[in-house]
Amino acid sequence: MNKNLDIVGIGNAIVDVLSQSEDSFLEQENLDKGAMILVDEEQAAELYAKMGPAIEVSGGSVANTIAALASLGSKTGFIGKIGSDQLGGVFQHDMQAMGVEFNTPALTDGPATAHCLVFITPDAQRTMCTFLGASNMIANADIDKELIKSAKILYLEGYLFDRQSAKKAFFTAAEIAKNTKTKVAISLSDSFCVERHREEFLELLENHIDILFANENEIKALFETDKLDDTIYNIKKICDIAVITKSAEGSIIVEPNKKYEIPAFPVKNIIDTTGAGDFYAAGFLHAYSKGHSLEICGKTASIIASEVITHMGARPQTDLAKLLADNLKI
């Protein structure tokens, strides 16, 4: 089968609104630090009015990964739903300007383009309040079969599980991938999202997923345990490859018969951790699609994740291909 793309992603099409905030603001607004909270349009407007001056940068978890992959030189495509408004135009421009194939028709009548209010505390942690808007309206009709067929890997965003029609679109996409020898990867996205949809996540993982990305909290939520070793024992039975990220402590890559511990790549001045997991996945999938060993995949992932935390926003501000060439010695 002719695979002219490396990775195609399906995810939320979001513009991030990033602002530096104090811890006291999170307390005042009852926001759990580090979490992603879904808000409606009215709540988003209320929070925005209280937010400090901000910058706008295209975001969305899988969209960030795809943008980073494009900067690495991978050939990529993206499926996600924007509204017919200025922020939708910004999101579309930023994907296409990276050379990403992105042609999902914009929603013509309905809610505005998704935006995510990101509160960055002095410890560089990010707390997110997302109005999903148009992004939530992705449906089966948006799943471009030809695009998925043409990719070596399909990469799915766990966050999309929050809406029934989007979840259906996911299973449709995974089915297409299975029939066209496209590997399927997923990011669990958020521990609360996992708790909301545990059974369906487990079903998808068992039947459709080749590569799982999760952080410690997410995989613990999936298996309802506090012990990381238990999650490793469980995940081996379900996925070919599972990658567990542990922030500054690096990551663990799990195969049925082997485990790799990958250290984090050192960074001097951490500004904003938004997108760290997304960039980790980008580095991993880039190396994986080129046929590298899992150890090299992990090392690449750590190097790429180190770039996004040195600046505000979750899109690359450096040439990632050059960053990798300068730092990865194979």
Next chain:
Amino acid sequence: MNKNLDIVGIGNAIVDVLSQSEDSFLEQENLDKGAMILVDEEQAAELYAKMGPAIEVSGGSVANTIAALASLGSKTGFIGKIGSDQLGGVFQHDMQAMGVEFNTPALTDGPATAHCLVFITPDAQRTMCTFLGASNMIANADIDKELIKSAKILYLEGYLFDRQSAKKAFFTAAEIAKNTKTKVAISLSDSFCVERHREEFLELLENHIDILFANENEIKALFETDKLDDTIYNIKKICDIAVITKSAEGSIIVEPNKKYEIPAFPVKNIIDTTGAGDFYAAGFLHAYSKGHSLEICGKTASIIASEVITHMGARPQTDLAKLLADNLKI
């Protein structure tokens, strides 16, 4: 007269769209490095389609100065025209979130909110293509007399000279200031803008301006000379205080009988020079409104200008009051 505000600005209400670009792109598109070029909506859309991935940050020369003044702790107001759209909402939010009094009614029917495509080359220089849109529609009716009356200093943006009705609004505002003992400052904004409107700038300077901000190119364009000493000789006769900025070489403050040379404040890693002049003016006006000597005004200006060039975008990303307290020894 009761002056409960320190500085009120009148300027363009613009959202900047910032992208890292190669020199070859400027050549390809025939863009003069360092210049500000006015484009219409169609040209802006064409250039945007060719631009790399971008970030959106509120901008506008005088608006940047006012935002920096607010971060310094000055009490500020702003008059400028946004459209009734998402980018207008972003601009308005960012001003109000800094504590700036900004209540100019948005244009309800007409062009979109102004945006400026900023191409940042590897030497940290910025080249700007501006679609003025709604910002251009500022008129006499928008000049809030009470706001101007309540300020110690009125600060005007030279760029606004590019439209007849805006120019009229300027003279109206300057007249109000004169009658209410509000000092008037102006930034010449751009050498090409000066060339387009030399006579009217000279008239405004002679009759209405107390403090002039200009860079070397702008003041040379004003007096049609290549010799900086000639411009100093000429400007003394027109303005009480003239400040000439010289990028990395610092600045010169000129009074009729005295001249101060102010060194630039050292910066390790210059990322994007967008807003350097705007922040210089903010530092100067902040100290000036507090009654400090011109030498302290200049030193404050240099410290504040050093912040904005260390990151992308022309709005503060640090607490400028703290930056000043840490670095200015009086």
